[in-house]
Amino acid sequence: MIELQTEGSEDWWEVEALLDLCFAPGREALSSYRLREGVAPVAELCLLAREAGEVAGAIRYWPVRVGQAPALLLGPVAVHPTHQGEGLGGYLILESLARARALGWPRVLLVGDAPYYGRFGFRRLDGVEMPPPTNPERVLGLALEAGAWDAIRGPVEAQA
Numbered sequence: 487m488i489e490l491q492t493e494g495s496e497d498w499w500e501v502e503a504l505l506d507l508c509f510a511p512g513r514e515a516l517s518s519y520r521l522r523e524g525v526a527p528v529a530e531l532c533l534l535a536r537e538a539g540e541v542a543g544a545i546r547y548w549p550v551r552v553g554q555a556p557a558l559l560l561g562p563v564a565v566h567p568t569h570q571g572e573g574l575g576g577y578l579i580l581e582s583l584a585r586a587r588a589l590g591w592p593r594v595l596l597v598g599d600a601p602y603y604g605r606f607g608f609r610r611l612d613g614v615e616m617p618p619p620t621n622p623e624r625v626l627g628l629a630l631e632a633g634a635w636d637a638i639r640g641p642v643e644a645q646a
């Protein structure tokens with residue numbers, strides 16, 4: 487049975503090991519990591535799924551800004567290869583987005599595959615620029631409040 491919990495500081499290295507397993511080496515060179523350096527993640531939204539004590543999947547979020555507008559940066563999200571395709575990734579994404587909405591976050595963005603994230607309502611964000619090098623086609627957003635991305639343009643910056 488899958489058990490969901492928020493990630494605690496004691497879970498950090500287990501989640502890092504899962505990310506190392508699921509992503510190509512050098513993941514920390516990705517531009518999204520520039521926005522995470524020295525910034526605490528949004529603890530209430532970093533979720534961990536365990537089965538029989540072992541980490542099966544995890545999702546983390548960081549706070550960012552686009553101009554003066556606050557936003558959540560979704561990711562990384564990863565599911566252990568033995569659990570992929572069982573719906574766990576979708577569950578982690580939908581559950582954390584519901585919590586984000588309940589906490590009053592207006593908007594979310596990520597860098598990822600549109601065919602996967604499109605099923606959760608994410609769409610390409612025109613004019614919102616992640617630090618280079620990022621393929622603009624992969625910069626996707628979701629409004630948690632109606633119209634929350636309307637008229638929001640510019641570079642994504644780390645939370646001060």
Ligand SMILES: CC(C)(COP(=O)(O)OP(=O)(O)OC[C@H]1O[C@@H](n2cnc3c(N)ncnc32)[C@H](O)[C@@H]1OP(=O)(O)O)[C@@H](O)C(=O)NCCC(=O)NCCS
Pocket residue numbers: 508509563564565566569570571572573574575576577597598599601602
């Ligand atoms: C992406 C990931 C988190 C999805 O988790 P998961 O638990 O396997 O996903 P789910 O079971 O909820 O959904 C599986 C569906 O998503 C599809 N899918 C998974 N990754 C996809 C991708 N990159 N692009 C398009 N579709 C994708 C699967 O084909 C499957 O489709 P189906 O429902 O039509 O059969 C997981 O595969 C993973 O950890 N991958 C490696 C790390 C990674 O790429 N993270 C995302 C960074 S953008």
